[in-house]
Amino acid sequence: TDTAVNAVINVDIEGPQINRHVYGHFAEHLGRCIYGGFYVGEDSDIPNEGGIRLDVVEALKALDIPNLRWPGGCFADEYHWRDGIGPKEDRPVMINTHWGGVEENNHFGTHEFMALCELLETEPYISGNVGSGTVQEMSEWVEYLTRDGDSPAVRQRKANGREEPWKVKYFGLGNETWGCGGNMSAEQYALEARRYATYCRDYGDNKLYRIAAGASDFSYGWTETLMKQLSHLGCQRVERPLYQAVSVHYYTVAGTWADKGAATVFTEDEYYTTMAKAARTDELLTGHGNVMDLYDPQKEIGIVLDEWGTWWNVEPGTNPGFLYQQNTMRDALVASVHFDIFHKHADRLVMANIAQTVNVLQAMILTDPDTKALVLTPTYHVFRMNKGHQDAASLRVDTLGETPSREVDGASLETVSISASRKDGRLLVSLSNLDAEAAQDVEIDLRGGAVAEVESLILTAGALQDHNTPQTPETVAPRPHEGVSVSGGKLRVHLPAHSFVTVAGALA
Ligand code: AHR
Secondary structure, three states: OOEEEEEEEEOOOOOOEOOHHHHEEEOOOOOOOOEOOOEOOOOOOOOEEOOEEHHHHHHHHOOOOOEEEEOOOHHHHHOOHHHHOOOHHHOOOEEEOOOOOEEEOOOOOHHHHHHHHHHHOOEEEEEEOOOOOOHHHHHHHHHHHHOOOOOHHHHHHHHOOOOOOOOOOEEEEOOOOOOOOOOOOHHHHHHHHHHHHHHOOOEOOEOOEEEEEEEEOOOHHHHHHHHHHHHOOOOOOOOOOOOOEEEEEEEEOOOOOOOOOOOOOOOHHHHHHHHHHHHOHHHHHHHHHHHHHHHOOOOOOEEEEEEEEEOOOOOOOOOHHHOOOOOEHHHHHHHHHHHHHHHHOOOOEEEEEEEOOEOOOOOOEEEOOOOOOEEEOHHHHHHHHOHHHOOOEEEOEEEEOOOOEEEEOOEEEEOEEEEEEEEOOEEEEEEEEOOOOOOEEEEEEEEOOOEOOOEEEEEEOOOOOOEOOOOOOOOOOOEEOOOEEEEOOEEEEEEOOOEEEEEEEEEO
């Protein structure tokens, strides 16, 4: 049976701007994300520019992706950038010890990554090596990338074919330094972060936004240590904080780390556990934000959730180190719930990067290793349907009375999730019905403005387990939604079971 939800949106009361970078992406040298995913090499018969796969670029451009984080992940802390510049035949081969122990020929390096960002019209986010690198190495990478004028690093860049410096804003000071990035204590890393940040210079008008490697999940103590270090600088002449943000990583893992469950074979109980884990992102951002408020009530330091998404067991028969997984309607709802939470935390959350864009974990795109086929996942469609929220003003959504919910693993999970924003005189409302079986009807009282006509899209599937393959690429794809009406200042939306709906219209 359908249940009814009543909500109110004051469309004339704008909340904080939703940073477009919460729709950010992450690409690591892991499995087939870079090689075979983004990059096939110039000799491939797959259409490419400088080795970069053009069908992947075209699909991602439709998402307006705001940034791409690279080269890791754990890989970043064993990556030495000088191995990835200059003639390809001279680049040394290394072993990717974290991800399958495979050979890495370094054919995709700094110039290739920056060319990819240019093709995607997206901003680079470079993750530097703290774990096995040096301050000098990181400092010179920044110089190589962004310095104008003359210096040894600049001469080398020019010799490698790039005259002008690139613009690079986002720069990460290591990754998961509590684990694969060096197994450091919080105190130890906080001191390292200060040292590394000092030598990542701003050249000319290129102002870095330095991101300190933050906590895993709910480890608030790590965040507190990083915040304390910022306030204990002991140097009054520092104009900006040494780093502008701290990161956090949170994956939706429904099972245990040893057995995370299959991407496409799961019970209804496992589905609800997944949704409850995804919904904890709200608690996560509230918790880290509360700690940061103690040291930075003005919210000058941002939170960067630079890895998030579902993590399942790898698909049977694939390399366990490659983290290749399918993507179902369940993953789509995990994404849509995350975005509602991101919009709610627009005041502190400056960036979020899904892990990872192609062929790894909760991907947008899956490519077939044996054919040219490319599949857009259900998660891809959520990013596309929601892109109007990028840089929009968040709008608060208040539900009246009881919100439908169910008990999951001893806690309450709300089964209708809604967020809204306005930009350029247009309203965009996103609604997710997490109930596996029951439809829900939502009535939203729009106050302070009106929409006369709306356009609506729906993403749903016969079963939660449905997914797209090269043979059936449109099983889970957006379609026009008829179950929407506006009258008397009320927006009425019918949400079938396990569905994601967007409603957009011009505000009067
Ligand atoms: O995204 C896969 C891995 O997950 C990353 O390399 C690491 O940072 C995290 O543990």
